[in-house]
Amino acid sequence: MAFEKGGENAYDVVIIGAGISGINFGYRLQERNPDLSYIILDGRHEMGGTWSLFQYPGIRSDSDLYTFGFPWRPWTEETSIAGGPLILNYLKESAQMYGIDKKILFHHQVNAANYSSEHKTWSFDVTANKTEKKTFRSKFVLLCTGYYDYHEPLKTVIPGIDDFKGKVIHPQFWPKDLDYANKNVVIVGSGATSVTVVPAMSRTASHVTMLQRSPSYILSTPSEDALERFIRRWFPVYYQHKLIRWKWIAVPFLLVTFCQYFPSLGKKMFRSATEPQLPPTVSYSPNFTPDYNPFEQRVCFCPDADFYRALRSGKASVETGVIEKVTADSVKLTSGKELHPDIIVTATGLKVRVGGGIDVSVDGKPYNVPEKYVWKGVMLQDLPNAAFVIGYVDASWTLGADATAQMICRMLNQMKKEGVDEIIPRLSDKEKNTMKDAPLLRLKSTYVKKGKDVLPKAADRGQWQARSYYWKDYLLAHYGDIKSSIEWNRS
Template sequence: MAGTATLDRSAAATAAAVDQDVLIVGAGISGIGMAVHLQMHCPGRSFGIVERRPQLGGTWDLFRYPGIRSDSDMHTLGFVFEPWKHEKSIADGPAILDYLNRIVDERHIRDHIRFGRKVVGADWDSTAARWTVTMEDASGITSTTTARWLYLGAGYYDYDEPYQAHFEGRGDFKGQIVHPQFWPENFDYRGKKIVVIGSGATAVTIVPAMAKEAAHVTMLQRTPTWYFIRPAKDAFANFLRKFLPEEVAYKITRYKNVKLQDISFRRARTRPEKVKDFLTKRLQKALGDKYDQQAFTPPYDPWDQRLCLVPDADFFEAMKADKATVVTDHIKHFDETGIQLQSGQHLDADIIVTATGLKLAVAGKIPVRVDGNLVDWSEHFYYKACMFSNVPNFAVVFGYLNASWTLRADIVSEYICRVLNHMKAVGADVATPVLEDPASLTEENIFDFSSGYIQRGLHIMPKNADRLPWRLSQNYVQDRIDMRTGAVDDGVLSFGHALVAGNAAATLEAAE
């Protein structure tokens, strides 16, 4: 990273120079968003981005399975500062990558990105008030860079290892087994019999896409999922774009979609039976005589897990065309030619796709140390949904479970820019959410979603309290108000300077 620009600070401060004021880890939606917000709101701050992959995009570059698309509308998955201009609001992966690349190039952000660098360590030194970040390239050669702030846009799941459910007899299967997270390049499945294990967003995307060329695709589910059918094109948005400037039409559509998301989620929580009836009637209409109550009646309420979006009912159209089938059963074991089910039924297969989910990861699995002490995230509380108790100059993005990821990424970026500007105004080098007595907080599990990947990862997640600011809220509308207008200097976020060496260890010990 080039440059040694540093935050303005008082003459009494002793913070060391850095390679950049803000180091952003990850060049996906979160990282690119933060870079643009820094340009807009903190133009005097230098920044760099490190990205482990050879190109930007994060999730949208990693996942290459057939039909890859957004599971949120692009008027909310898009950034607040950059209108989504495509006709389809439910976008495919290549269109999203085009959007991100255009932003990066038009705003000259690509020059700030160092590709092919995996962050393998981050160490905070209170005596210098800076982070030293260790990176590793593809050949294993390490290098370091320093920053005043560390901003993680590395997502929330394990990029190296997906969740692999155990299947008895897996090694006996003579065909090919593929996980969507690592889709083979130029994979030929034409004319093949395919079984897709899973019923979530990935499975429902893959099935209709593969069904176009496969002999037949069977989606094997243990438990049904709630599906929501909507058009891939937003007629309201496209109508507005005919008469209004692009930015205005986008802003209105974004507001409309945020409100509808919020209303739908709240209604599902307060009147679940009404929402069940609504979703079921839509399914019955879409499927006609193909509707199977057992296959499409989940044992949980809508939004106990994320609703599964089906644009233009393409999944159900594949079923009506007899190109796809849903089977609800439990797997007994794999064998040479397919899958033997507990019911006695056998599913013949040439290819098995294990759409069994993701593994959660905190802070990109990066070992983070504060003055030599390894941070155990499960022992720290969230602060303002993006920082952590007693960890200085550090922020991360964990998107909403009940709304679009970018909604959180935008307001977190704006908030951290507010913090940086406040630090400049008061001449501070360090901002730390101080929690002196964790026992004074009442813990609460706000991840009240029954999704498997959430439940499997709860033990590694940071803590949540039953009140703000020590929780990861799932209420975007209220969060936006709090993050944009709430006081930065709130009596919890402590502002200070680099410590002399003798006081650093004692201060950290007292905070813990």
């Protein structure tokens, strides 16, 4: 494989994004492809991605850290759900421990990427420090840019919101100087962000109301359960992380599978876990009765039942209804009820974006992502020498990111072994005529529905099926077919 060596800003691999996916890719390249040079480009001032950007009260993981953390650097804290600052510190320590931090260029915003079929090379137009123009080149590119827009939130139409005289805040751009002590707060939305913000703000606010048009499933999870305490007490330290990690891979997988095959029983199980947590003033129906089955949208987890404890304290409440109009000092619902907040938090979701908004082209021709299919969940149809990361919606993002990294590292080694310098996923004529479209993400969430015209497509068969679950993807990464529906070209 004719990887390029030397030259200014020329690397074998360019990784775009220094979040959890980019850092993990850097480690896997060092581990499995040590002969390849790489650089990580990030437009922000520090690594961490989501965990650097989001600063809203109580920011934390929405999955356990034993699987959300890196498999190569164990999560050693005795809590499964962790706060944002702790996660960011963990990422920085991990990158520093393995020298990955020395491979990152911050304040390097990638504006455009063009692949040359003649030279089998990617070129990147980059703005450094907001003013300096640079060009980087590589043979392979890894897009670790996440799935949402860092600069613009999802816009939701709320009638009259511009007439409100108080503060209107979106969690993605939380002001550091916001004082909500002794204020009445209305949080619009019922997803993981709302479930996080409600207990955090209720500690100092006068009252916090979660206003939802439709409810979510909210499941309490202990910071450390009995099985984890048993493992920590009776097993050597070397085995503790491995056992707890596999427990956190296995149990959610079994729970999700159970709910998919037995949705009615799944609903009953969630009800039996939720009702005992509610105070007499909060009814189960309609506030905790979603109109979809468990895991058709993301299930919200609250550590040590902090969300329900906030409800029982009387400092927080849930209101289910439709906003008719926001006035200068109130939120009027179609039911006739009125709320009188000092602050409105619009926790209404994220704006989906693929590739960090980079203008991608092949031989100068724009590449249109929504028209293309995803090969094995890791590469895009007709896009040479490129991979992108999309994680799981019902398990930790990092599990999917690492399965992708291991698959690509294996393919890079195979390219070198065979003297191949270009791989391109291609649809055969038979596939074009027989396969049907399928969702890339198995979610019915509003932000996913609104982002369907931005995301690439999956299919119902072959190498173009959507990513399924970690066990399968792990085996595919190590032993699966990497030749079907993909061209392996030698110069």
